[in-house]
Amino acid sequence: MENDSISSSSSESKLPLIVGIVGFALGAAGLVLALKAKGSAEAATVAATKATDSAAEVSAALAQKANAADLSAITAELGNIKSSADTNNKSFQDAIAALQAAVKAKAAAPTTGGAGSKAVVVGPGSVAVQKGDTLSGIAKKAGISLKALQDLNPSVNPNKMQIGQVLKTK
DSSP states (O other), X not given: OHHHHHHHHHHHHHHHHHHHHHHHHHHXXXXXXXXXXXXXXXXXXXXXXXXXXXXXXXXXXXXXXXOHHHHHHHHHHHHHHHHHHHHHHHHHHHHHHHHHHHHHXXXXXXXXXXXXXXXXXXXXXXXXXXXXXXXXXXXXXXTSOHHHHHHHOTTOOTTSOOTTOXXXXX
16 A cells, blocks of 8 residues: 555656646746747838838928929919810810801802802802892893892892802792
8 A cells, every 4th residue: 555655646746847847848938939030020111110210201302392282383373284284175165066067158159160260059049149230130140020029039138148148040
């Protein structure tokens, strides 16, 4: 029985030793991890300091290049230029539209057969008044009498004819 008590007491004395070794190993691992974390923190601090210094340099360089008042003036001038360009663009668009309308009107208007010597025939039995035309001149060109032309166009005032006005000839 004595042997049993010795063996039990020796196993009891090993337990604190094992716990101590495990505790030491865990403490050493914690210390190693803490040293690595401290190194990483120092590296991050250095990087942050460099970034702050770089930002300060950029800010100083920008401050030397142009101040806020200059930038505001430039922005306002660019706004004026854009507004002027928009106004000019609108004017150009209006002018283009007017030219297109004039071209369409010109294309739709009848043309003379020669150097203004003939009446412009708009359709069968009609002519368009040209610059310098008179009612008697139109009648002569159409080969009808002045009275016949007046009878075909009773609402036409010979003194107020408009260029492009269409008169019946038949």
